[in-house]
Amino acid sequence: MKKGLNIDLLLSRQWLILFVILIVTFFAYSSVLNHEFIRWDDDKQITDNSYVKTIDKQNIIHNLYQERYTFIPLTIYSVIYYFKGLNPSPFHLLNIIIHLLNILFACILARKLIQNISAALFVAVLFALHPMRIESVAWISELKDLLFTFFSLQAFLVYVKYLNNEKKIRYLIIVFLLAFLASFSKIQGLLIAPTLILFDVYYERKLSVSVILEKIMLFIFVLFVFKFISWYSLFLAPLLVVVVYYRKRIKERIPVKTITLMIIALSLLICLFVIYYFSCHSSGLWTTTPDKRNVFSFIERIFLAGYALLFYITHFFFPLNLNAVHPYPQRLGDGSLPAEYYFSSIILLFIVVVSVCFIVKRKKISKLLFFGWFFFLVNISMVLHFIPIEGRLVVADRYSYLAYFGLFVIIADLIRRYIIQNQKTKGLYVVLFTGILFLLSVLTYSRSKVWHSTQTLFEDVLKKNQNIPFAYLNMGGIYLNKHLPTNALLYFNKSIKQDSLDPSAYFNRALAYFMSGKSDSALADFSKVIKLSSSESDKALVYTNMGEIYHKAGKDSLALVFYLKSLETDSSIAASYNNLGMYYFQKRDLNKAYKDFEKAVNLDPDYADAWNNKGWVLTMQGNIKDAMKCFDHSLLINPGYAMAYNNRGYLKFKTNDIQGSLSDYNQALKLDSSLTEAYLNRGWIYSSAGNFRLAVTDYSRVLNRIRSHQTALTNRAFAWFYMKEFQKASADFDDAVKYYPNMAVSHQNLAWFKMQMKEYDIAINEFNRALELDSTLANSFLNLGWIWMEKGNTLKAGFYFNKVLELSPQNGEAFFLLGELNRKKSEMNNACKYYAEAVKYGNKQAKNALEKYCK
16 A cells, blocks of 8 residues: 655654755845845945944944944944955855844744644744845845844743743843843844733733833833943843842732832833933934935824835735835825825724724634734834834835744644644645745745845836836946946936935935036035035035035135035044045145045044055155055055055055066056056056066057047157157157147157257257246256257357256266366366266266276
């Protein structure tokens, strides 16, 4: 007789099945390991966050007090960055690992609640692969979701142990600690306290005043730890421990009614204190400066709540056509909300009615139905807009990460009752389980690819909804970072067309205009940012960028005004000091430039541009050792910084590290093939080494882009000359004069070339033209003297040599040529005197002449 599938045996392999779920989940998310950072929170939290890139006391204190809601994730980012730098793979791997651990804890908790491992495994499958969790796992910045859930699930497990072990105080203390960690991962950790009441109800713990007080104390403890770890929390926690630990002894000595009255009085005092505190202080839980476009009345927020609940419930059952961005509704012409928001109030009313019925009929309905329903409502409540929350989104997939556990439990319990416990349908469970596992893993694998990069994400967003200005803004930012301002402007214009009050859109469009050379348009947009933004930091950034525009236009006095105004507005903006430093550097005030670059790197230790600029100042000051350290640090921060490689290459060339210099120039050009400075510098190395052919190639690359580049023209002309390509050399020298007729050195170089070609009359004219433009050119006087000496006019020759000595009294070559001039006139005494002076100033030819003619 053929044996059938042994369902009971299969289901008994619980740990093996859980292991399969974890493996399938890992592979479903495996593509995430190759994903990039997303320029949407990932930049603010990690890639551009100086408080993450350096682990020190100052940064830890800043994150603890200023970013306390995400202190633990930020600290973890710092540790990963310390060991792996800006490699996104380790960050993604951590997200996956925490998600896998959450699946494990969710399964264990479900097992304790449902008392059926098969149903618990179904919860594990849903928790692992429901498409609404993709956002939390695939997005690095949502580590806070994963960690908050990680600590919350452990807190719930320990609390269950507390309820089942005669309420031993040590378990409650651990719950407090885990709630603290959850809250320092994400603000929703505050909801652990009310959620614990659901466990009290489920495990039929009598809801006394002391039970409620227990939760109030936990909530207050966590809340005030958030508020700068104040002494209030340090007082409340021990008080709770004392009350719980000594409750039996207290009851023996004080009447129950008296204890009850004391607890009620204490609870009222705590509530009054909280109300008083937040009437005098900003809560810090939500934004203190909400976006004016997203301000809604309390009645309107009720409609938003209905819409959000409808979204989360429908997407629980039908997680299709997911989108990462669900913006707040745009008001209609009469100021009202779109119709769907009003209709959704029916859903909210229905949910309220159902919830009230559940409470009234609590003893007649399934305990798991009651628990799961209210677990979902409590843990989704904070993002239902009854209290305004920070951000641009009315709903988000990630908000459901923990809340959905309640709905998963309800579904699993229904499967337990109607499928698993029925012998006739038990086999159906395996089919259902396998099908769900396969289907959700495919959906997860497919959807997670959308999160590969900023571009793939926001292309998907706009594909599904073309009325999201924020998405156009991010797409424009992608092209702006690629230095494609024309493409960027197309998206910024669409963003502003849909939302004309967003200062960030105008700011970015201004940058694109500036990059395109449209300075007037850039200034107009920056002015709009100042009017629209309430942030002093934003205004400071605008002022320093306006200073850059005026500086580029040659209006240096006006540029300085805006640089200083930026620092007056907000003295903590590193970019403002960097820009001011560049201003002083170009004015050759190296000391002031150095001080500003030093301030920039002190404010932002990971400001690669400022480190590079500081290194360049030190190079100009001759501090080679410290300059090298600055360039090295700049490249450590940004290994793709081409200009830093170019500058370090120059420094290495100065220290005779020719191979190291070439290596840096090659790397600079590999990173940025349009970097003119690197071609010029590498061409100079080739010329110095006598490899004029390669030098010509580099100079030609510059001239192919900038035909009139003076340095490239001149250097290529000399390279042609030394290659004996005289016709090509002549053409480049002539072009230099054509493009720069008022530049004395252009005429001087052309004159030198004509002198080498023995075209003395043309050379004399060009030297004279050079001296008309700049009468301090000693070389022009020297060469004119040499030409006249060759032509036999000793009077003019002597005149020009003496002009050289007027300008440069220690010019050894001028003394030598005067010696030669006197020797040709047979005035040997004078000749020998000049030779001796020339030797004194290091002229080697004079030394030989002195030995030969003046013994």
